[in-house]
Amino acid sequence: MSRIIRNRAIAADDYTTLADDAPLPAMGQVIVSLQRWRAERGALAGGGLRVGVRLANTDDIALVWADVRERPLIALEWPKFADGRAFTQARLLRTRYGFAGELRAVGDVARDQMFYMRRCGIDSFAPRADQDLDGCLAALTELSDAYQPAADGVVPVWQRRRRHA
Amino acid sequence: MYRYDEIDQALVNDRVAQFRDQTRRFLDGSLSEDEFRGLRLRNGFYIQRFGPMLRVSIPYGMLNAPQLRMLAHIARKYDKGYGHFTTRTNIQYNWPKLEQVPDILADLATVQMHAIQTSGNCIRNVTTDALAGVARDEIVDPRPYCELTRQWASFHPEFNWLPRKFKIAFSASAQDRAATVVHDIGVHIRRNADGELGYTIYAGGGLGRMPILATKVRDFLPEGELLPYCEAILRVYNRLGRRDNIHRARIKIVVKEHGADKFRQLVEEEYARIDDPALRLTAEDIERMRAHFTAPAYAADAAAPASFAQWRSTSSRFAAWARRNLKAHRVPGYHAVMVSLKPIGGVTGDCSHVQLDALAELAERYSFGEIRVTYDQNLLLADVRERDLYALWQQLDAQGLATPNIGLITDIIACPGLDFCSLANAGSIGVSQDIQQRFEDLDYQYDVGELRIKISGCMNGCGHHSVGHIGILGVDKHGEEWYQVTLGGGAGDDVAALGERTGPAIARADIAEAVERIVQVYLEQRGSEDETFLETFRRVGMAPFKARIYAESAAEREAA
Ligand code: SF4
Numbered sequence: 001m002s003r004i005i006r007n008r009a010i011a012a013d014d015y016t017t018l019a020d021d022a023p024l025p026a027m028g029q030v031i032v033s034l035q036r037w038r039a040e041r042g043a044l045a046g047g048g049l050r051v052g053v054r055l056a057n058t059d060d061i062a063l064v065w066a067d068v069r070e071r072p073l074i075a076l077e078w079p080k081f082a083d084g085r086a087f088t089q090a091r092l093l094r095t096r097y098g099f100a101g102e103l104r105a106v107g108d109v110a111r112d113q114m115f116y117m118r119r120c121g122i123d124s125f126a127p128r129a130d131q132d133l134d135g136c137l138a139a140l141t142e143l144s145d146a147y148q149p150a151a152d153g154v155v156p157v158w159q160r161r162r163r164h165a
Numbered sequence: 166m167y168r169y170d171e172i173d174q175a176l177v178n179d180r181v182a183q184f185r186d187q188t189r190r191f192l193d194g195s196l197s198e199d200e201f202r203g204l205r206l207r208n209g210f211y212i213q214r215f216g217p218m219l220r221v222s223i224p225y226g227m228l229n230a231p232q233l234r235m236l237a238h239i240a241r242k243y244d245k246g247y248g249h250f251t252t253r254t255n256i257q258y259n260w261p262k263l264e265q266v267p268d269i270l271a272d273l274a275t276v277q278m279h280a281i282q283t284s285g286n287c288i289r290n291v292t293t294d295a296l297a298g299v300a301r302d303e304i305v306d307p308r309p310y311c312e313l314t315r316q317w318a319s320f321h322p323e324f325n326w327l328p329r330k331f332k333i334a335f336s337a338s339a340q341d342r343a344a345t346v347v348h349d350i351g352v353h354i355r356r357n358a359d360g361e362l363g364y365t366i367y368a369g370g371g372l373g374r375m376p377i378l379a380t381k382v383r384d385f386l387p388e389g390e391l392l393p394y395c396e397a398i399l400r401v402y403n404r405l406g407r408r409d410n411i412h413r414a415r416i417k418i419v420v421k422e423h424g425a426d427k428f429r430q431l432v433e434e435e436y437a438r439i440d441d442p443a444l445r446l447t448a449e450d451i452e453r454m455r456a457h458f459t460a461p462a463y464a465a466d467a468a469a470p471a472s473f474a475q476w477r478s479t480s481s482r483f484a485a486w487a488r489r490n491l492k493a494h495r496v497p498g499y500h501a502v503m504v505s506l507k508p509i510g511g512v513t514g515d516c517s518h519v520q521l522d523a524l525a526e527l528a529e530r531y532s533f534g535e536i537r538v539t540y541d542q543n544l545l546l547a548d549v550r551e552r553d554l555y556a557l558w559q560q561l562d563a564q565g566l567a568t569p570n571i572g573l574i575t576d577i578i579a580c581p582g583l584d585f586c587s588l589a590n591a592g593s594i595g596v597s598q599d600i601q602q603r604f605e606d607l608d609y610q611y612d613v614g615e616l617r618i619k620i621s622g623c624m625n626g627c628g629h630h631s632v633g634h635i636g637i638l639g640v641d642k643h644g645e646e647w648y649q650v651t652l653g654g655g656a657g658d659d660v661a662a663l664g665e666r667t668g669p670a671i672a673r674a675d676i677a678e679a680v681e682r683i684v685q686v687y688l689e690q691r692g693s694e695d696e697t698f699l700e701t702f703r704r705v706g707m708a709p710f711k712a713r714i715y716a717e718s719a720a721e722r723e724a725a
Contacts, residue, residue: 060404082203082286084326088403091323096438112187112196112204119322132195143179145172147316148392149443150323156443157172157316158450 003133005114005125006102008140010133013126015052015073017106024049031075031104034059038067054106057085061092071101076122078107087120094121094151111139121151166227166535167312167457169277176320177274180281184208185267192264207287207325209280210266218585219261220283221273225293225311225335226254226538230525233536235276237521243269248521250506250514252578252629253332254292254538255283259585281319286327286414288318288399293335294342295539298458299547301495305362307337307354309454310391313446317392324399328406329414331399332371344540344656346370346379347632349416350398352391362388368398369420369428372626376663377417380425382432388451393444397436401428460496461533461548467498469552476555483558485607486569491554498551502532504544504561505568505576509601512594513579514542523564531557540657541578541617543571574616574684575601578629582622582639583646589622591639591646591673596620599677604684613684616698619654632656634698635683636664637676646673652683652710653702667711682713 004013015029020036024043031052037044044051052073055064068074074093076086086105093099104124105117110131117125118140127136146154169177187204190196196204205211209220221236228236236256240248243265244258251257261269273279282289291311298306314333318324324331334345337354345351351367364386370379386394402416405423420428477484492501504524506514516524524544528536531553532546539545544566549557561567570576577600580586582593597620604610619633623640630636636651648671651664671679684698686709691701702710 081200082326083408084286084324085403085408087323087326088400095441110200112200113326116320116322116325142183143320144175145179146322147172147176147319148321149441158313158446158453159443160172161170161453162447162449 002126004104005127005133005136005140007123008137010137017054017075029073031073034064034067052102052104055089057083057089059089061089061097065093065097069097069099073102073104073124074099075104075106075126078105078109078113081108081110081113083108087116090117090120090122091151111136114139115142119146119150119152119154166229167224167308167454173316174274174277177277177279177281180208180279180320181267181270181274184270188263188267203285203326205263205266206285207282208266208270209283210261210263211284212587216259217261217263217266219258219266219269219280220251221248221256221258221278221280222283222290223254223256223278223538224315225291225297225308226295227308228536228538230529230534230536232276232278233521233525233528235272235278237518237525239269239272240518240521247515247517249512249581250516250538250542250544252540252542252627253290254295254540255290256516256538257581259581282325284330286329286331287325288321288327288331288333291315291318291333291335292343292348292540294338295537295545296342296492296501296547297337297537298460299494299496299499299501300338300342301493302338302340303495304337304356305354306455306458307335308458309451310337310352310354311335312457313450313454314391314395317395321399323396324403327399327403328408329411329416331402331416333395340657340659341661342540342657344629344632344661346661347372347376347629347656348379349402350395351379355385357385364388364391364394366394366398368432369417369425371415371417372629372631373415374412374624374626375417375421376626376631377421378661378663379417380420380428382429389446389448391446393439393441394432394436396444397432397439400435401431405431463496463499463548464550465498467496467550467552469498469550469554473551473554482562482569483555485611486558486562486567487554488611489569489571489573490567492545494548496548500549500551500554502546502549502554502557503539503571504536504546504566505570506543506566507570507576507601508565508568509570509575509605510598511565513577513597516544520564520566523560524566527557527560541576543576569607570610572615572617573610574604574613574618574680575610577601577618577620578633579620580622580628582620582628586622586627588625589639590624590641591622591648593620593622593628593637593639596637596639596648596673596676600680603677603681612694613688614694614697616684616687617655617658618680629656630654631663632661633664634658634702635680637680640670642670647671648673648676650676650679650683650714652707653699655699658699665707667707667714669715671714679714682716683710686710686713 054075367379621628654664
């Protein structure tokens with residue numbers, strides 16, 4: 001079982017990522033694509049499976065929310081390190097739609113992005129195979145503060161300065 | 166000007182430590198070249214043609230004396246003794262070593278400076294009018310809004326990996342001296358019919374290939390709504406901006422592909438759904454920020470009209486300088502003094518460590534310890550007493566900083582071009598120097614009057630050629646340097662416009678001659694001495710210019 005970071009700790013990954021054509025196990029926790037979830041929802045939701053759904057970073061959250069709102073896990077994808085669309089998806093899922101389940105970053109996930117991912121509401125990270133997990137953990141708190149609100153409850157500086165004055 | 170509190174300082178210090186660690190991991194091989202590239206760019210560090218380049222941020226162009234001294238120190242210690250000011254009011258160093266960049270950033274942090282987000286596909290330095298706070302036609306000082314925007318944009322977790330770079334500019338006066346309409350977001354601060362402050366918001370302007378003026382997105386946005394509205398625009402862009410083609414990745418393409426109406430609708434819908442009160446600025450937040458930009462203690466006895474008149478009559482060199490390089494100040498007895506970084510035959514925007522140190526001294530002595538970088542790659546001492554003008558001029562002159570050419574044909578904007586930039590098709594600096602030399606004669610320059618030449622070494626348009634009154638763009642023709650010329654562009658002028666192409670590209674050897682011909686046509690065609698080049702061009706159109714530029718010269722006819 002590969003290892004991930006969840007809630008600021010290194011943990012074993014208890015989800016299996018299924019390809020669209022992989023046979024469904026009878027039990028356990030799986031992550032499937034949105035397409036498969038939509039197509040096989042009955043079979044997936046019926047049995048003893050706990051099902052997370054993986055979105056593409058081009059999916060419009062407004063259009064997929066109804067399908068994924070009840071899921072225990074949503075996986076967001078960074079196809080390339082520098083493709084930042086999923087930051088917006090994460091922030092919207094947390095702050096606009098109030099998603100409270102596990103929000104996982106998958107794909108080209110590396111430590112130098114993780115601080116920003118965390119701020120946008122990602123609480124679960126499946127780092128790329130070459131990543132040093134201890135380094136990743138440290139990166140989550142690399143900057144000690146932030147200026148602006150995001151999805152991590154940071155009170156923006158302009159508001160904090162009101163109290164100082 | 167803005168002073169860091171402990172929050173700002175902690176963030177900048179953390180950033181230095183973060184980049185030090187990233188550099189270490191890159192050097193020990195645990196961070197890939199490709200990944201490090203994105204990270205070093207966000208700390209201002211490029212790999213250029215002949216080596217690296219570090220771009221240091223100068224938020225909305227403001228510098229104080231200790232910061233100038235630090236810039237001089239960096240030029241001396243880590244570079245070849247000079248820096249280069251850019252149209253984005255930043256400073257670039259051309260020769261730093263990667264291993265030393267974390268140390269440079271640590272040095273900068275000691276004077277509340279950094280290189281954060283000066284490149285890379287993220288929100289860049291916020292710019293504004295160099296005359297902010299002293300201009301007579303200003304509605305309100307734009308700098309507090311710039312600083313609030315700077316803080317909101319710094320390390321923004323959602324918008325740090327955009328499709329492409331993103332530039333925001335503010336203007337708060339009748340004349341848009343910050344060229345806001347060629348920015349990704351252009352903010353015009355204004356009052357509505359009820360006298361309330363707010364903004365007209367433009368988006369999707371940009372130079373480079375496919376230059377385009379920004380589209381008005383919102384006619385009046387209330388003052389407190391600046392940040393939610395910016396978030397709405399950035400979010401639409403982050404979602405819909407193209408990532409498949411770097412040349413079509415700017416927000417202007419989103420506006421173009423969806424159409425202005427649809428784009429406006431997308432932004433407004435997104436804005437309507439952002440209901441986070443934390444993003445809203447209160448009147449008190451803005452007041453608190455304004456307190457950082459209060460007017461200095463102006464002296465009541467600054468004026469010296471008799472002396473000023475006498476200096477002008479006794480020194481024609483001083484008189485020439487005073488005529489071109491002084492700008493009106495809202496406080497009687499004060500002048501805003503332009504420091505020209507365009508000596509004839511020099512390199513546009515370059516400043517040596519000796520000059521930087523001298524400027525720190527002069528800023529302290531004559532302008533409340535502050536100096537500004539302008540959009541046209543000059544500097545500005547914003548608050549100089551009339552009675553100090555002669556002494557200041559002498560000291561600027563001694564440093565080669567008193568070229569009396571502000572706004573004239575030799576006050577050329579030019580990008581670094583082929584001499585430094587790995588993307589260049591052709592040189593900019595040499596062309597600029599050739600043109601300067603042709604027009605070196607001051608009387609000739611004065612006769613020609615207000616004329617802005619802007620030169621870029623490639624389509625990326627860092628020299629803003631598309632909005633030059635005369636724009637010159639370097640193109641590559643079978644490995645040779647050629648130049649495309651445009652006429653009639655403008656930004657920071659009465660009307661913003663993109664230049665119109667004259668015709669086929671012109672060879673390197675002929676470009677200064679072509680500019681001279683353009684000027685001759687203008688001088689022949691102008692209705693009066695008061696009619697500017699732009700006015701004449703708009704009146705008579707391209708035809709007479711085109712005919713002259715491409716006509717064979719007498720010498721050529723003879724040779725043929
Ligand atoms: S315009 Fe082109 S050549 Fe000039 S600095 Fe920009 S990228 Fe380099």
